[in-house]
Amino acid sequence: MSALSVRLQADQMERLNHLAKVTNRPKTFYVKELFKRHFDELEDIYLADQRLEEIREGKAKTISLSEMRDSLDLDN
Numbered sequence: 001m002s003a004l005s006v007r008l009q010a011d012q013m014e015r016l017n018h019l020a021k022v023t024n025r026p027k028t029f030y031v032k033e034l035f036k037r038h039f040d041e042l043e044d045i046y047l048a049d050q051r052l053e054e055i056r057e058g059k060a061k062t063i064s065l066s067e068m069r070d071s072l073d074l075d076n
Contacts (some may be wrong), residue, residue, distance in 0.1 A: 016030060016031075019020075
């Protein structure tokens with residue numbers, strides 16, 4: 001397992017400290033939970049944004065719906 005250092009806003013740290021204290025769980029538990037529950041969504045968003053930028057810059061190729069259907073043999 002790897003370690004990561006993260007700087008949080010004061011209010012975020014206060015919330016995390018409070019949650020950890022009242023639930024008697026370590027702060028790392030909640031950080032790991034946030035990562036598990038939300039990383040896929042963030043990854044999708046940022047990778048889609050990156051791909052869109054590549055398309056706009058002409059660095060990535062797009063295909064039409066009919067080309068996609070043909071490549072997947074969906075018309076038959």
